[in-house]
Amino acid sequence: MKMDERKQQILLAIIKDYIDTAEPVGSRTISRRYKLGVSAATIRNEMADLEDMGFIEQPHTSAGRIPSNLGYRYYVDCLMQREQLTEEEEGAIRNGYEDKVREVGEVLNRTGRLLANLTNYTALVQTPRMGISTVKHIQLVLMASGQAMIIVVMDTGAVNHQIISIPENITQQDLDQISSVLNAKLQGRTMGSIRLTLIKEIYFELAKHRNILDLAIELMKDKIPSVKEDKIYLEGVFNILNQPEFHNVDKVKVLLSLLEQEDKVKDILKQPNQGLGVTIKIGSENSQQEIQDCSMITATYQIGDRILGTIGVLGPTRMDYAKVVTVVDSMSRNLSRTLERILKGNG
Amino acid sequence: MKMDERKQQILLAIIKDYIDTAEPVGSRTISRRYKLGVSAATIRNEMADLEDMGFIEQPHTSAGRIPSNLGYRYYVDCLMQREQLTEEEEGAIRNGYEDKVREVGEVLNRTGRLLANLTNYTALVQTPRMGISTVKHIQLVLMASGQAMIIVVMDTGAVNHQIISIPENITQQDLDQISSVLNAKLQGRTMGSIRLTLIKEIYFELAKHRNILDLAIELMKDKIPSVKEDKIYLEGVFNILNQPEFHNVDKVKVLLSLLEQEDKVKDILKQPNQGLGVTIKIGSENSQQEIQDCSMITATYQIGDRILGTIGVLGPTRMDYAKVVTVVDSMSRNLSRTLERILKGNG
DNA sequence: AATTAGCACTCAATACGAGTGAGTGCTAAC
DNA sequence: GTTAGCACTCACTCGTATTGAGTGCTAATT
Numbered sequence: 001m002k003m004d005e006r007k008q009q010i011l012l013a014i015i016k017d018y019i020d021t022a023e024p025v026g027s028r029t030i031s032r033r034y035k036l037g038v039s040a041a042t043i044r045n046e047m048a049d050l051e052d053m054g055f056i057e058q059p060h061t062s063a064g065r066i067p068s069n070l071g072y073r074y075y076v077d078c079l080m081q082r083e084q085l086t087e088e089e090e091g092a093i094r095n096g097y098e099d100k101v102r103e104v105g106e107v108l109n110r111t112g113r114l115l116a117n118l119t120n121y122t123a124l125v126q127t128p129r130m131g132i133s134t135v136k137h138i139q140l141v142l143m144a145s146g147q148a149m150i151i152v153v154m155d156t157g158a159v160n161h162q163i164i165s166i167p168e169n170i171t172q173q174d175l176d177q178i179s180s181v182l183n184a185k186l187q188g189r190t191m192g193s194i195r196l197t198l199i200k201e202i203y204f205e206l207a208k209h210r211n212i213l214d215l216a217i218e219l220m221k222d223k224i225p226s227v228k229e230d231k232i233y234l235e236g237v238f239n240i241l242n243q244p245e246f247h248n249v250d251k252v253k254v255l256l257s258l259l260e261q262e263d264k265v266k267d268i269l270k271q272p273n274q275g276l277g278v279t280i281k282i283g284s285e286n287s288q289q290e291i292q293d294c295s296m297i298t299a300t301y302q303i304g305d306r307i308l309g310t311i312g313v314l315g316p317t318r319m320d321y322a323k324v325v326t327v328v329d330s331m332s333r334n335l336s337r338t339l340e341r342i343l344k345g346n347g
Numbered sequence: 348m349k350m351d352e353r354k355q356q357i358l359l360a361i362i363k364d365y366i367d368t369a370e371p372v373g374s375r376t377i378s379r380r381y382k383l384g385v386s387a388a389t390i391r392n393e394m395a396d397l398e399d400m401g402f403i404e405q406p407h408t409s410a411g412r413i414p415s416n417l418g419y420r421y422y423v424d425c426l427m428q429r430e431q432l433t434e435e436e437e438g439a440i441r442n443g444y445e446d447k448v449r450e451v452g453e454v455l456n457r458t459g460r461l462l463a464n465l466t467n468y469t470a471l472v473q474t475p476r477m478g479i480s481t482v483k484h485i486q487l488v489l490m491a492s493g494q495a496m497i498i499v500v501m502d503t504g505a506v507n508h509q510i511i512s513i514p515e516n517i518t519q520q521d522l523d524q525i526s527s528v529l530n531a532k533l534q535g536r537t538m539g540s541i542r543l544t545l546i547k548e549i550y551f552e553l554a555k556h557r558n559i560l561d562l563a564i565e566l567m568k569d570k571i572p573s574v575k576e577d578k579i580y581l582e583g584v585f586n587i588l589n590q591p592e593f594h595n596v597d598k599v600k601v602l603l604s605l606l607e608q609e610d611k612v613k614d615i616l617k618q619p620n621q622g623l624g625v626t627i628k629i630g631s632e633n634s635q636q637e638i639q640d641c642s643m644i645t646a647t648y649q650i651g652d653r654i655l656g657t658i659g660v661l662g663p664t665r666m667d668y669a670k671v672v673t674v675v676d677s678m679s680r681n682l683s684r685t686l687e688r689i690l691k692g693n694g
Numbered sequence: 695a696a697t698t699a700g701c702a703c704t705c706a707a708t709a710c711g712a713g714t715g716a717g718t719g720c721t722a723a724c
Numbered sequence: 725g726t727t728a729g730c731a732c733t734c735a736c737t738c739g740t741a742t743t744g745a746g747t748g749c750t751a752a753t754t
Contacts, residue, residue: 026746041698044747062705062746102494102510141484141500147449149500153488159498159508163449238607241600249596253588260585373717386727391718409717409734698753708743718733724726 003053009036010046011055012079015067019318022244024064069283069317072295076280076321083322085330089118093330097338103157104128104342108233111311111335116236118327121315122259125233126269128156128308128339131192138182138224140175148175150219152227156343160227166215174212181205181216186224194225232265245293245316258290269298269310276300276307278329283317293317297324299332303340311335348396356383357393358402359426362414366665369591371411416630416664419642423627423668430669432677436465440677444685450504451475451689455580458658458682463583465674468662469606472580473616475655475686478539480505485529485571487522495522497566499574503690507574513562521559528552528563533571541572579612592640592663605637616645616657623647623654625676630664640664644671646679650687658682 055071115123298312402418462470645659
């Protein structure tokens, strides 16, 4: 069977209508609502063909058709025309980050909120991939005897801290000394670049201060590289409650408990990434069991040609692809630009 | 009408049964399930009285009775016996904080998780009220020309940071100088104690460095005191999905969108606080519209006789009060002890 | 050969009515 | 004061139409 012009138009009509109404759509509806110049009977015949080809399916015999995953796939690949942003939306994106926003964390946060608000689905924003941000400052603060806090500030504005155990006899002066050595050695470096050579340099530097040497080495080897840089900003989780497909509490529970598990959420975005541009995963194309009746639209953001991370929107397969693709694309470009401004602005 | 012994027993039976089953309970059920030594008919008569008195109500004519808010109130005030913790639960609370947990934030976090897990409702944990924690360290880091980050470490282990604008010509050396003055003046002080006298001291100290004086004063006056210390840890939000009263998505939506609004959540815990011990708010006793068919059980935690904050559990009015009261009480005491250990342990 | 009108058929959804059962209130007897 | 008995209520559950949107097939039409 061949996919001719008319079949395409009918498939398009079915998908558009279904995205709108969330109801199975029948031949009558199409012939009434869309001016295709043929009768319902003809449409019925074509629909039977489309079903044979696997693009649409029937929930039950006497119902209309709904798009299959394959149908959506054909739609986004061949039929869909991206929706233009309204001026309002364009404005919202453009003004999303007032210039006073300088912290990367804050930028990502706003990105998530905007994505969720513009699409009415759930937004996911990944922090920039480790290895791009560099250490700006390291500080050790004595909290109590035998306890210190280590604070690592990245040039992105990210701040990480953790409490660590130290020998009882270490003083704040000792810590200051270590801090200054660490700062001298690590400033401007990425986490990934902390290598043995550096550790040797530290060793050499502090060799005469045996009491703090071990601590310094430990920090270098274990504590600092373990600073976690990746995090997912989740926004608009509750938007799914507005979708008719989630009117039953059990489905909500499945999805929400997935989104509660941070590592699983990370996996969702950590798909082997297909280069630049917008990626669409439809239903069972998603590897995670729990979102196999959802679709994800993602896009990477970057500086130059270095990909930093991914942003995405998660919604039911019956999602407004035409719109979401535009929004995600536009937001990812804007995010790239904004990060470039912030990070290149620094030294 | 008088509340005699038997009425009490019947009310108690109704409430226990309803808490268990979430179904209206009838006279037959009571006479069968609870050995009161009287017939269903007698119970019916008593129930009619209890209804007149406002303690129970009927959803519709031919249904059993359910407790009214007033009924629950009478129950928790006069009838309820606190449930003992199981050994398991007691163990969980006791071991909730292994000794390696030294950060206040982490302690509060675990408190929330434990509360939610033990009760199967939603847990709310307020951070210790400003004014108790003292400044441990202040650090200024130059991020870019005209931009710096200010980091404030409290003795509780809380770390706050924000990006601020500074004059273009300020160098890291200038910032270090300010840092050291600020540290000298502020270490060991609470946020609340930053007063004009201190600012004058700074002024005196830095008078000869005109270029950084303004910045230092601004930090002291505006930036540092505005460090936000209060936050609510929310845990087990999705536990409400397991409650039959939230089987319909619209109710879920109302509650979840309330819990999304941080300031409203703060208000919930910020009720004028009734001294020590456990406080119970039932249904319409809550001031917030959205939780008028929920109950809140809260308790304060403190060091010595200084109240630091509140923890609480939010569930449907049909909540297992006997158990939750015990858990909340026990957790709040344990939290007080733990914080005491951490905070008094420091200098 | 493609299209369409017509028709029989399917089946979820809705409506309806009878039956069930848990519950009540009232009354009269204990 | 308590209880047995009874009539009554009313949500709930079935099973049985009824409806209506939808289909597939066939035969007539273009």
